[in-house]
Amino acid sequence: MNDRPEGWSDDNRSGNRYGQGSASDRPESARRMPHVQRPVPQQPAPPQRRPAPSRPPQVPQQSGGYDDAEYDSGYNTGQVYGGGNGGRGGPHGGGPGDGGYVQGRPSAAPDWRRRIKIGALALVVVVLAVSVGTYFWADSKLKRDVDLSKVIERPDGGDGTNYLIVGSDSREGMTAEDKKKLHTGSAEGKRTDSMMILHDGSNGPTLVSLPRDSNVEIPSFVGSESGKKFPGTGRTTKLNAAYAEDGPELLVRTVEFNTGLHIDHYVEIGFGGFAQIVDAIGGVELDIPKAFKDKNSGADFQAGKQTLNGEQSLAFVRTRYAFAASDLDRTKNQQKFLAALANQTATPSTILNPFKLYPTMGAGLDTLVVDKDMSLWDLGNMFFAMKGVTGGDGKSMNMPISGSTGGNLVWDKTKVKQLVEQLNNDEKVTVSSN
Numbered sequence: 001m002n003d004r005p006e007g008w009s010d011d012n013r014s015g016n017r018y019g020q021g022s023a024s025d026r027p028e029s030a031r032r033m034p035h036v037q038r039p040v041p042q043q044p045a046p047p048q049r050r051p052a053p054s055r056p057p058q059v060p061q062q063s064g065g066y067d068d069a070e071y072d073s074g075y076n077t078g079q080v081y082g083g084g085n086g087g088r089g090g091p092h093g094g095g096p097g098d099g100g101y102v103q104g105r106p107s108a109a110p111d112w113r114r115r116i117k118i119g120a121l122a123l124v125v126v127v128l129a130v131s132v133g134t135y136f137w138a139d140s141k142l143k144r145d146v147d148l149s150k151v152i153e154r155p156d157g158g159d160g161t162n163y164l165i166v167g168s169d170s171r172e173g174m175t176a177e178d179k180k181k182l183h184t185g186s187a188e189g190k191r192t193d194s195m196m197i198l199h200d201g202s203n204g205p206t207l208v209s210l211p212r213d214s215n216v217e218i219p220s221f222v223g224s225e226s227g228k229k230f231p232g233t234g235r236t237t238k239l240n241a242a243y244a245e246d247g248p249e250l251l252v253r254t255v256e257f258n259t260g261l262h263i264d265h266y267v268e269i270g271f272g273g274f275a276q277i278v279d280a281i282g283g284v285e286l287d288i289p290k291a292f293k294d295k296n297s298g299a300d301f302q303a304g305k306q307t308l309n310g311e312q313s314l315a316f317v318r319t320r321y322a323f324a325a326s327d328l329d330r331t332k333n334q335q336k337f338l339a340a341l342a343n344q345t346a347t348p349s350t351i352l353n354p355f356k357l358y359p360t361m362g363a364g365l366d367t368l369v370v371d372k373d374m375s376l377w378d379l380g381n382m383f384f385a386m387k388g389v390t391g392g393d394g395k396s397m398n399m400p401i402s403g404s405t406g407g408n409l410v411w412d413k414t415k416v417k418q419l420v421e422q423l424n425n426d427e428k429v430t431v432s433s434n
Contacts, residue, residue, distance in 0.1 A: 134358075139376040141365040146248040146266045148371050152222055152229075153253075157262040158424025160201030163382050164252060166243070166268040167194040167317070167334070192240040192251065193271075193318060194334050197261065200385035201426035205394035207339070207386070208419070209331035210255070212240040214399065215408035219257040224249040238408055248369070258411070261420045265378055266371040273367025274317075275310030277341070280360040281350055283307040284341050286316070294319040313337065327409070331398055339390035346387045398433040 195210040216239050220232035224247050242254040252263050278284055287305045299315040299322065308316060317337050323329035350356045370379065388394045400415035419431040 135376060138361050138365055141362070142374070142376065142379070143369045144372045144374065145369050146252075146268075146371040147224070148249070148252060148263070148266065148373070150222055150224055150249045151253045151256070152220070153257075155256055155260050155262045157264065159426035160199055160423070161264045161378075161381070162261060162423070163198040163200070163265045163267055163385075164255060164263045165196045165198055165338075165382075166192050166248070166251070166266070167274065168192055168243075168268055168270050192243040194331065195239065195251075195255075196331075196335070196338075197255070197259075197263075198382060198385055198389075199423045200381060201423070203426060203428045205385040205388045206423065206429050207335055207389045207394065207396040209335055209396075209398045210239060211327045211331055211398065211401075211409050212238065213327045213407070213409050214239040215405055215410050216242070216254055216258045218242060218245070218250075218254060221246065221250050221253045236408075248371075259416060259420055261423060265374045265382070266369075267374070267379070267382065268369040269364070270367050271314060273364055275314050276363035276367070277310075277345075277360060278308065278313045279310040280363045281341075281345050281356060283309050284313055284337065284344055286337065286340055288316075292319065292322040294322040296321055313341075328398055328401070335389075335396045338386060339396065342383055342386040343390050346384060395429055397429075397431075400431065400433055 192212060195212065197208045197210065199206045199208070215236055217234060217236050218232065218241075220230060222229050239251075239254065243251040248266055248268065252266060255261070256263055285305065285307045288301050288303055291301055291303045293300045294315070297315045297318040297320075298311070299319040301312075301316065317330075317334045319333070320327055320330040344350075345360065350360060368379075385394070389396050400412035400419065401409050402412035402415075403410045415431050419429065421427075422429050422431065
């Protein structure tokens with residue numbers, strides 16, 4: 001009786017030659033064992049999953065015996081790990097002692113061209129900011145106290161620009177010590193000490209001095225303060241009396257009436273401001289042809305080239321009693337000095353040096369009085385036109401004189417008319433003083 005499980009016999013034993021033995025005379029290796037299929041328990045179907053995102057292809061396993069699904073080659077992290085100091089260098093590998101990590105690329109050389117462009121742009125921005133700030137600072141310091149709209153019956157304007165430049169004997173802001181030092185005296189109020197017309201046109205600038213003792217007619221005018229109209233009576237007097245009577249507005253009205261020349265802008269500077277400007281630029285170099293003294297102005301000059309400080313400069317332009325021609329010689333000295341002042345101030349050493357520029361502008365602007373329509377740009381144009389008078393592009397002269405009456409200088413009407421026509425037409429001035 002065979003007590004083995006069903007389907008088993010001596011002939012279909014397992015092919016395992018190392019069994020537990022049997023009574024068969026055939027070797028166990030010759031026996032066969034049929035494959036027995038066991039029933040597989042039914043499992044529920046797994047839930048369907050979304051397909052995983054595609055991954056880059058895996059690097060094939062080079063060495064056998066490893067399951068690709070379980071072995072992490074390290075390529076998915078983008079890192080290469082070597083064997084420390086024993087690792088071999090390669091095109092992308094580290095050298096000895098680098099721990100096997102890939103070294104980064106060497107830093108690029110600095111882009112100097114780009115840095116220079118950025119630096120230049122920054123410099124331009126700074127210069128523009130400083131320039132704009134300086135402009136508004138200086139513009140705010142101008143005293144726009146003269147209202148030319150109050151001047152009546154004005155002549156028509158011509159080509160170019162006409163400035164009436166006035167030096168007054170104003171002592172505003174000066175201490176008793178300043179007055180003594182500058183020999184200004186202590187008179188109340190203010191009067192015109194010098195008057196000039198500066199024409200700036202296409203044929204170069206022309207500077208015409210108006211002697212303070214000029215005999216002129218006071219025309220009808222409207223009071224600058226009262227607004228009351230005063231009719232003209234044909235009264236004649238010295239030119240500087242017009243300023244003393246009703247200020248800058250009546251002075252402009254009187255100059256326009258007696259010349260027929262339209263005045264576009266008015267500029268006035270006092271004694272104190274004049275001296276401060278000269279000191280701020282370090283003095284004005286001047287060549288004095290002949291020695292002279294004047295106890296009234298404090299002048300005491302030797303002949304020759306010399307540098308005048310503020311006190312000496314004021315004495316130079318105010319001196320009149322030391323000259324035979326009195327007021328006419330004084331106006332010539334004033335023209336000469338103002339042209340030298342402008343010429344030496346409008347230089348790179350002053351304009352580009354803030355330690356000179358700001359004190360100079362501050363000293364002058366604090367005492368300047370201008371008309372309400374005058375801008376800092378207009379003032380700059382006037383300044384450079386004044387410089388051009390001595391630069392060979394312009395001309396300086398006195399108002400033509402034909403004689404005198406009662407101690408006052410009488411203008412040559414024919415020459416004055418010709419001069420005004422040439423200025424209005426912006427023509428080259430051919431008229432001479434005498």
